[in-house]
Amino acid sequence: MDNAISVTGLHKSFGRTKALDGLDLSVATGEVHGFLGPNGSGKSTTVRVLLGLLHADRGTVRLLGGDPWRDAANLHRRLAYVPGDVNLWPNLSGGEVIDLLGRLRGGLDQKRRAELVERFELDPRKKGRTYSKGNRQKVAIVAALASRVELLIMDEPTAGLDPLMEATFQETIQEEREQGRTVLLSSHILAEVEALCDRVSIIRNGRTVETGTLAQLRHLTRTSISAELAGPPNGLSTLENVHDLKVEGNHVRFDVETAALDRVLKQLTEVGVRSLTSQPPTLEELFLRHYTDDRAVARK
Amino acid sequence: MTTGTMTTTTTRDRPVRVERRHHLAGTWQLVRLALRRDRIVLPIWVLVLGLMASAGAGAYETLYPTQAERESLTAVMANNPSVSLIYGPAYDLSTAGGFTAWRYGTLVATFLALACIFTMTRHTRQEEDTGRHELLASAVVGRYAALTASVIVAGLGSLATGLLITVSLMGAGLPAAGSVAFGASTALVGFVFIGIAAIAVQLAEYSRTANGIASAVLGAAFIVRAVGDASADGSWLSWLSPIGWATRVRAFADERWWVLALLVAAAVVLTGAGYFLLPKRDVGMSLIPARPGPAAAAPGLRSPFALAWRLHRGALIGWTVGFALMGAMYGSLAAGIGDIIGDSEQSRQMFERLGGADALVDAFIGMTALMVAMIASLYAVQSTLRMRAEESAVRVEPLLATRVSRLGWAASHLVFPLLGTALLLAVAGFCTGLLHGLRVGDVGGQLPSVLGATMAQLPAVWVVAGLAVALFGFLPKAATAAWAVAAAFVLLSMFGPILQLNQAVLNVSPFQHVPNLPAAEFTATPLVWLTVLAVAFTGAGLAAFRRRDIG
Ligand SMILES: Nc1ncnc2c1ncn2[C@@H]1O[C@H](COP(=O)(O)OP(=O)(O)OP(=O)(O)O)[C@@H](O)[C@H]1O
Numbered sequence: 001m002d003n004a005i006s007v008t009g010l011h012k013s014f015g016r017t018k019a020l021d022g023l024d025l026s027v028a029t030g031e032v033h034g035f036l037g038p039n040g041s042g043k044s045t046t047v048r049v050l051l052g053l054l055h056a057d058r059g060t061v062r063l064l065g066g067d068p069w070r071d072a073a074n075l076h077r078r079l080a081y082v083p084g085d086v087n088l089w090p091n092l093s094g095g096e097v098i099d100l101l102g103r104l105r106g107g108l109d110q111k112r113r114a115e116l117v118e119r120f121e122l123d124p125r126k127k128g129r130t131y132s133k134g135n136r137q138k139v140a141i142v143a144a145l146a147s148r149v150e151l152l153i154m155d156e157p158t159a160g161l162d163p164l165m166e167a168t169f170q171e172t173i174q175e176e177r178e179q180g181r182t183v184l185l186s187s188h189i190l191a192e193v194e195a196l197c198d199r200v201s202i203i204r205n206g207r208t209v210e211t212g213t214l215a216q217l218r219h220l221t222r223t224s225i226s227a228e229l230a231g232p233p234n235g236l237s238t239l240e241n242v243h244d245l246k247v248e249g250n251h252v253r254f255d256v257e258t259a260a261l262d263r264v265l266k267q268l269t270e271v272g273v274r275s276l277t278s279q280p281p282t283l284e285e286l287f288l289r290h291y292t293d294d295r296a297v298a299r300k
Numbered sequence: 301m302t303t304g305t306m307t308t309t310t311t312r313d314r315p316v317r318v319e320r321r322h323h324l325a326g327t328w329q330l331v332r333l334a335l336r337r338d339r340i341v342l343p344i345w346v347l348v349l350g351l352m353a354s355a356g357a358g359a360y361e362t363l364y365p366t367q368a369e370r371e372s373l374t375a376v377m378a379n380n381p382s383v384s385l386i387y388g389p390a391y392d393l394s395t396a397g398g399f400t401a402w403r404y405g406t407l408v409a410t411f412l413a414l415a416c417i418f419t420m421t422r423h424t425r426q427e428e429d430t431g432r433h434e435l436l437a438s439a440v441v442g443r444y445a446a447l448t449a450s451v452i453v454a455g456l457g458s459l460a461t462g463l464l465i466t467v468s469l470m471g472a473g474l475p476a477a478g479s480v481a482f483g484a485s486t487a488l489v490g491f492v493f494i495g496i497a498a499i500a501v502q503l504a505e506y507s508r509t510a511n512g513i514a515s516a517v518l519g520a521a522f523i524v525r526a527v528g529d530a531s532a533d534g535s536w537l538s539w540l541s542p543i544g545w546a547t548r549v550r551a552f553a554d555e556r557w558w559v560l561a562l563l564v565a566a567a568v569v570l571t572g573a574g575y576f577l578l579p580k581r582d583v584g585m586s587l588i589p590a591r592p593g594p595a596a597a598a599p600g601l602r603s604p605f606a607l608a609w610r611l612h613r614g615a616l617i618g619w620t621v622g623f624a625l626m627g628a629m630y631g632s633l634a635a636g637i638g639d640i641i642g643d644s645e646q647s648r649q650m651f652e653r654l655g656g657a658d659a660l661v662d663a664f665i666g667m668t669a670l671m672v673a674m675i676a677s678l679y680a681v682q683s684t685l686r687m688r689a690e691e692s693a694v695r696v697e698p699l700l701a702t703r704v705s706r707l708g709w710a711a712s713h714l715v716f717p718l719l720g721t722a723l724l725l726a727v728a729g730f731c732t733g734l735l736h737g738l739r740v741g742d743v744g745g746q747l748p749s750v751l752g753a754t755m756a757q758l759p760a761v762w763v764v765a766g767l768a769v770a771l772f773g774f775l776p777k778a779a780t781a782a783w784a785v786a787a788a789f790v791l792l793s794m795f796g797p798i799l800q801l802n803q804a805v806l807n808v809s810p811f812q813h814v815p816n817l818p819a820a821e822f823t824a825t826p827l828v829w830l831t832v833l834a835v836a837f838t839g840a841g842l843a844a845f846r847r848r849d850i851g
């Protein structure tokens with residue numbers, strides 16, 4: 001399958017700040033791709049390079065088969081962008097902004113526009129600053145979704161939406177996916193990522209640290225095990241994939257890398273297991289590890 | 301940010317006296333923040349405006365060393381309306397002090413007023429526009445704190461300018477009384493416009509509008525006193541303008557101290573009105589509530605230019621009306637020039653030597669065209685920098701993420717500095733020509749001639765616009781330096797000749813190269829060169845903009 005976006009070895013510095021430091025990203029056509037990373041890790045910078053707003057220092061960037069820096073205006077007919085911080089023109093109403101951006105993109109689906117305005121409970125008659133942050137965000141979302149484009153690039157589109165609107169947003173993105181659209185979705189909301197994304201890329205300090213499906217990523221994390229054994233445990237501490245082992249008599253507690261779970265359980269059953277609780281990794285833990293743990297970078 | 305509203309709610313429950321003090325809470329921190337943000341701009345304007353006059357005073361002795369030269373200066377300048385139009389009334393040109401007060405009084409006061417207006421809006425309305433004010437308001441900042449802090453900072457700037465004027469003039473050996481009168485009247489004009497800006501920021505919905513309202517008042521004050529100073533029977537008009545009051549303090553020419561009281565009273569009343577209006581509106585909102593707009597865009601709103609038109613429309617209409625009024629007033633004045641000059645025997649001789657009534661009228665029209673062009677160059681800078689404002693406000697990115705190209709977007713805005721300025725010159729030239737033609741009964745002859753003299757200035761205005769585009773393209777973060785460029789050209793053209801600056805220095809200003817129509821012979825060559833330069837600057841700026849990062 002073709003890639004809608006493929007980025008390799010992307011570098012971008014602002015003066016002395018290294019915003020991107022060899023970033024890789026590939027988004028297959030038709031998938032919803034989550035783009036995650038801590039604050040300041042370079043997500044917005046990547047998006048702005050993809051839109052041809054910033055000039056990459058080094059690396060290759062392909063977007064819809066073209067070069068976003070050279071063919072910007074042409075490629076932009078085929079995509080829609082929702083910025084993280086939506087600033088509207090003070091003297092234009094929300095409805096005017098939706099229509100203007102849609103027309104500048106090459107047309108918009110009036111039926112879909114009306115439906116989206118309804119579903120997002122947006123008052124299109126308000127002007128610029130009289131919108132709340134969430135409502136400004138909705139203006140940009142409606143403007144993007146009402147255009148029939150192949151690719152949606154969204155930089156934290158739901159920051160500021162209330163839970164109801166968040167649900168509406170997720171529904172609409174599911175519909176877009178069914179229509180075969182490609183979505184690059186940068187987000188800090190893990191539930192949203194879990195609900196929507198086929199694959200995710202996690203970046204840190206301008207570099208990709210992990211990429212794959214959520215199932216694959218889960219595989220890389222640890223399960224917590226607490227067990228009461230028939231006798232004293234032996235050999236557990238020598239196993240490579242066991243971490244934070246605590247032994248109190250016949251009771252053991254430890255974390256194990258999910259990939260090594262089978263081997264470790266065999267070791268336990270050899271001694272004899274009286275009771276066992278296991279806790280699968282939560283998504284939060286998974287991301288927190290990537291966001292905070294330097295080992296994640298080192299392992300790459 | 302709900303904390304801001306919470307703060308106000310809690311203060312409502314408290315006794316009134318506590319509430320008062322509470323409303324000013326945080327003022328001192330805001331003053332320090334503002335001083336920090338203005339730590340470069342503020343000292344620059346204080347130094348430039350504060351030292352300009354004493355530099356001129358120093359030049360007087362060198363330029364006009366003998367009594368005879370001073371008398372001839374008086375004869376030529378003192379009663380010449382086309383000169384009073386710009387500089388104000390000349391009370392006594394036989395002393396360095398009198399000369400300085402006349403030459404610089406009006407201008408320094410006008411620029412100081414402008415600096416005060418911008419300082420006021422920057423620390424009040426603009427903070428609300430950007431949402432930074434909410435951030436601060438949540439940190440226990442009283443309702444009147446931002447306004448008070450801006451008044452204090454702009455007031456400090458005015459005060460420092462006034463003091464520097466006084467001290468530097470006394471240092472240059474001028475009489476103390478006149479130096480104090482000059483410094484005080486200038487500083488007080490600053491305070492009056494602090495008051496006007498304090499009102500404007502309550503009325504307007506955005507800092508841009510607030511700047512527009514206050515600057516329009518300043519423009520009106522300048523023009524009203526220009527007409528008053530230049531006409532024989534309308535001199536009472538100058539008493540309607542705070543800038544007129546400042547000159548009527550008569551520094552170095554038998555000071556009239558009581559006029560200062562007018563300025564003080566106006567400053568107090570106007571600032572008080574700003575404080576009175578402030579609680580009548582919500583943070584971030586204006587006194588005039590915003591009306592809802594259409595639910596869908598009109599069919600025409602489908603191109604970058606259609607958007608640019610929406611963004612520039614209000615300002616362009618305002619400027620056009622201003623230029624029409626300015627042109628009409630100059631036009632109605634031109635014919636009367638001979639009457640005013642013919643007062644004394646000495647000036648009558650001067651008048652003959654200068655070529656009689658026709659030559660004087662022509663010189664007046666030439667001066668009018670130059671003035672109009674210099675003011676139009678300010679519009680050129682303002683409308684060009686709108687691009688940078690849009691970029692800083694992150695409103696360009698969503699547009700450039702559509703099929704709008706960078707050049708297409710820039711072109712949609714550049715229509716205004718390039719063709720908008722042409723419109724302004726045409727309107728001003730047309731109104732001047734029409735009114736002058738009507739007065740002398742020769743519309744058919746005067747209208748084209750005056751219009752042509754005004755339009756001839758257009759290439760010089762374009763050069764200023766081109767430089768602004770170049771700054772925007774190459775040094776976006778320093779794009780506002782375009783204001784300094786425009787101001788430098790204006791100052792060079794206004795003060796360069798009287799200071800007898802080197803011709804090479806004078807030639808830096810594009811206005812220096814425009815033939816002084818209708819008196820001089822028309823030559824196309826300089827205009828072609830200016831146009832070529834303007835095109836080169838604009839082209840280079842656009843090329844740089846195409847290849848640079850946005851943001
Ligand atoms: N125009 C700029 N000039 C200087 N530095 C910049 C600029 N834009 C971004 N940076 C820096 O580049 C780095 C990456 O920023 P970026 O906005 O891409 O982060 P992000 O991942 O989007 O963060 P967030 O989750 O907070 O949105 C940061 O260190 C930021 O300070």
Ligand SMILES: [Mg+2]
Pocket residue numbers: 043044045084155
């Ligand atoms: Mg970001």
